[in-house]
Amino acid sequence: MELLFQQIFNGLTIGSVYTLVALGLTLVFGILHVPNFAHGAFYMVGAYITLMMMVGFGFNYWIAIIASVAVVAILGVVTQQLIFKKLEGADGMRMMVAAIGILLFLEAFGQFMWGTEYYRMDTPYSSVVNLFGLTVTLQRLLIIIAAIILMLALHFFLTKTMIGAAIIAMAQNREGAFLVGINANQVAWLTFAIAGGLAAAAASLASPINLVFPTMGNLVIMKAFVIIIIGGMGSIPGAIIGGYLLGLTESIGATYISSDYKDVIAFLLLVVILTAKPTGLFTKGVQ
């Protein structure tokens, strides 16, 4: 029984990180209508910026995260304004190629700038606590809590503010949004800023239990793609449910079925969900 709870906790930790990354991906999908392959690279840059702020400038962990979120948000806006905006109206294939180009550029840039070393991110939260018989490190607890706070903040932003409503409107129906006078450009760059910020936050939270290295983004972005397909492309609740579902399937599947088949289980889940509901769990109606 203890093992089960331990694995649920492990699944929640990793699911939180997946969810934050998938949320950004799904938000941007609403604007671009293609998956943003460069999102994993944003994640990687976010981790490096946080690390450099902490080690290079001696900032506190939380201040470093805020700085990193800001930098990657700006990076998102710049890519949107310089690249995706110019491609507006072009077919999806060009967008996709552009996104892959950004991914390759950022990865090479990361390796050029910071080298191929693996870096460790030290935080004051590395101690191990015993919670109801479970082994929990503070950092892992922090990941779960911070992810929930970020999700709630995002939820309130999208549902309670005008700008948030505009983002949702754009994702739902582009022409309709134009007709009611929504500034498409503003919504687009804002969405990229939020997505970039979420990626940076996820990376900064997850790095202390992992390492910082140039290809770190590839690992999570693969999972994020699976998640947004499970949850439905462009769906926010879909990304959240999908993220936790994948995290839990991985950890519980690894325990009770076989760790070798962990990925098989995750993809089996994908197949089953897509068979039952081809558009993903939470997509509503026809586009």
Added chain:
Amino acid sequence: MKFGKTLFVLLMVLVAIMVMAGCAASSVSNSNSESSSNAKQTKDTKTDGKTSSSAENTVNIGFSGPLSGPAAYYGENTLSGLEMAVDEINEEGFEVDGKTYDINLVTLDDQYLPNETGTNARRLVQENNTPVIFVPHSGGVFATQVFNEKENFLIAAYTSEPKIMEQNNSLTLGIPPAYSAYPEPFTKYEMERFGKKIALLPTASQYGKDWTDALKPVWEENGGEVVFEGSIDFSKDTDFFSIVTKALSNDPDVLFVGGPSQPTALVIKQARELGFEGGFMVMDQAKIEEMEPVLGGLEQLEGAIGTLPIIESDASGAEEFIKKYKERFDRIPTAEGAFNYQAMHVLVNAMKESGSVDDPTKIMASIEDGIKTLPDENVVWHINGLVNGGAFDWKPAIGVVEDGKVLNKDY
């Protein structure tokens, strides 16, 4: 227009931050200007290969390894030793058959993909006429072994996979010690110190599977029991807590781990966090000296057995090599750098002995002589000659962590 201005400001801010972060990067403990310069000149080191030496002729030596992608760190490690050796050789050049030569190291990136290694090797032979090509991974070695005898080049293979020497390929030089030397001593030590129950958590690569297959019978013959069998895919998994939890729920005395050093260190760290107090058997791909900085000391590695860190070497040329390496690359030298360094010196020595710089068969035939006449200052670790028809015969190098210190375990 208004937005153009805002965008410009944003861009400037971004550039400024990136540059600042970059500056900060150089103040981080072990960042390296060297590796980034490697990245820039992935294609060819011709320019710095031909430094100040007065030699009139040049021998091209090829290298195809991962210089970008997930294994780039490892690729750079292997390349670093070669670069260092080449620069030393080129200071004076070397004489073969009355002519002086220097070495030009031509490096190509294969991103750890065997098919790319094959393409690169062909290119190196056709464009640069390289008699020798260094390949630092087993997949790439197998791929080039298919045609190297026909196209006449020597593979200097940096992989501990013993199977590469079983291909009856007369032009393969095996550089590192094969891992088949480790299961016996590792088993004895861990069993004696911690107990008979082992959980297996190796890397999911072919190499990891082969290593595990070599270890399992040895462990069981010695009366041990395998309580958990799993593997970790370091190219896919982001977190190891789940699988380590599972492995530890079987109550093992010893954990068998391995893979790239730094993520392997995370596996060890997470096992300790989950309350594991036993020992670790570490595959030779992971290096104790590279795991130590990730874990912030040797404390969590207590009871680990693995390959001996080259910084503990007592060979004649070790001290000088370590000093120069640290100065040049600003990272700890590992076996990857050291063995390749020594191999390059042996190779040039063999060229001198054989009287040929372009006939791989002759060079290969003289490797044994090249080893025997190797000057003491180039001996970073003890080497006796060749075994298995073309692999370096190193003295086994095994290290254990006892009471917070790495000890050289002689077997």
